[in-house]
Amino acid sequence: MKTSTEAEARSQDVDWAPLRGALRGAVILPGDERLLLASKQFAAGRPLAPPQALVCCQDTADVQRTLEFLLRHELPFSVRSGGHCFADLSTSAAVVVDLSELNPVEPREGVTVVGPGARSCDVSKRLASVGRVVPTGGCPWVAIGGLALVGGFGFLGRRHGLTTDQVERMRVVCADGRVLQVSADEAPDLFWALRGAGTGGFGIVTELTLRTAPLEALTVVNGRWALTEAAALMELWQRHAPEAEADVNLELGLVAPDDPELPCGVELFGVILGDEASAANHLSALERHLGPLASGLRTWRLPPAEAADYLVGLLDHETAPAWLPSLPYRQTGYQFTRSNFFDEPLGPEAIRACVEQFQADRRYAQHRELELIPWGGAYARANGRSSFIHRKARMMIRHTTVVGARSSEELREHAREWVDGSQATVRRHANGHVYQGYADLRLDDPHRAYYGDSLPRLQRLKHQYDPRNVFRHAQSLPVP
Structure with missing residues (x-):
């Protein structure tokens, strides 16, 4: 087998005509403006070189023929369906096998x-x-x-x-x-x-x-507060959201806008499933739990079609149409994300350190998010039926920074350092496992972290x- 460097160099000299003639889909090569389809909305911290070939398959036979061709020519390849891998694992090879047209x-x-x-x-x-x-x-x-x-x-x-x-x-x-x-x-x-x-x-x-x-119809819940309430809300959320009935799914997020002159905030967002009477009972329980902070809550009742749009992110947390980027992506921003699962609630000291780190040394054009995601409910009921091991966790925390396509290398490195620092404030309280959907190139032992x-x-x-x-x-x- 050739080395990766040798194989990538050879991919530039391959005669792609036989594969082109065999596929329902397309083989897109450098010089073809359609190669822009290989771009991503966010890359994992460094610019991504375009592939030497983007092979767009339209059916299973296309995939078979493409695989046979690539193996015969000993070409390195990656496979992607949507191109959203947080570590660029599906996009960074010399040849990208794209499944986006297998979409019925x-x-x-x-x-x-x-x-x-x-x-x-x-x-x-x-x-x-x-x-x-x-x-x-x-x-x-x-x-x-x-x-x-x-x-x-x-x-x-x-x-x-x-x-x-x-x-x-x-x-x-x-x-x-x-x-x-x-x-x-x-x-x-x-x-x-x-x-x-x-x-x-x-x-x-x-x-x-x-x-x-x-x-079914559902009730959307949203609350917003100043960051001064973050520690209290994180403590309250931990004692409610992971223990709530399965019809209640509420996340808590700390948000730092990309302009450091704008204040950070805290947002509670999510859904209560079930009929209106049941949702009202769950909401009353939440309000009692939050006490005076419940005054920051708002709710909307959505009929089924709008509920579907909210669940998939076509509506924002306040049920307005969400902003969506234009496709294809002509410029690539940069996103840094790390995660951990937790079996126990964070204590006051860890919460305080986390909030302090969140607002420390903010930079212009750097957006930050800290997201607390409840687990439990049906997540736990399928334990052992698949290779997904993160069943018994209480919650997951996601640390994210985003910077733009024109950001400097120094700003990108600062964003990466903030994510590392944020995760460090809570890592020793975590259970050692990481969500594989947030692929992380900075893990010492990713396979153990993902699969245990x-x-x-x-x-x-x-x-x-x-x-x-x-x-x-x-x-x-x-x-x-």
Whole structure:
């Protein structure tokens, strides 16, 4: 096998005509303005070079032919469905195999059959038209393929579980070109592995069947306060949100605008599911728990169609149409994100240190967020049924900074340092595990952090299904 440098150099001299002639999709090369499709909204801290080829597959046969071609020419490649990997693992190889055009959404009785490139917003809109919904995250542009393989949490998660928990069947192109149907009854070991560790390098998923649920009206909850209330709110939130009934899913966020002359704030946001009477009871319990701080709360009752838009991020936290970037991305910003899971609440000292770090040394054009995400509910009920190990956690904390496309290297490094410092204030209280959907290149042992005690079994399955390590990136599972 050639070294990565040799293979990347050779990719510039490959005759792509045979592959172009064999595909329904397109092979996009440098000099073609469509190569802009390879760009991302945010990169993981450094500029991304465009690939030497972007191969856009339209069906499973395209994926098979592309894989055979790339292996014959010994070309390094990555596979992406939406291109939202926080560590650029799906975008940084010389050749990017793009699945965004494998995007059908076909509702059926109680399930939906989707392509991995279908965006969450498109899945939501199509299902809403027939009165159904599937749990996804809150970013409408994220593709369902990557989301369903790493976990996928959102406002429906505490009632229905992760996106990956809804997967009932998958079609997978293996390293040797075979196509497998994977489910609890067919290749059940691979089915277990793909649901939670599916980006670890087992194969290319070209179709998913997901269980759906009835789409119902819901109540949106939002509250805003000055940062002076952050410590009190974090303490109150920890004793309520992770313990609330599964119909209640409320996150707490600290937000620092990108202009340091503007004040930081605290925001409570999320949903209460169920009918109006039930939602009113849950809201009353929340108000009693918050005490005087409850005066900052507001609520909206959304009918099913608007509820679907809110759940997938097409509406903002106050139910207004959300701002969405234009596609394709002509400029790439930079995002730094780290996460931890916690089995116990943070104590007052850790909370105080976290709040102090949040507002320390702010810089112009640097946006910060600290997000507290409740776990429990249905997240815990699927323990052991998939390779997703983060079932018994109480909460997750996400530390994020974003800077623009024209930011200096010094500002990017400062943003990275703030994220590291923020995580350091709470790391010793965490359980040692990290959400694989927030891929993190700065982890000392990412496989243990993502997969914990599932790692030995996952490595055996990696060797079984990909013994030559065909599917690899900087954090793919090692072949034992």
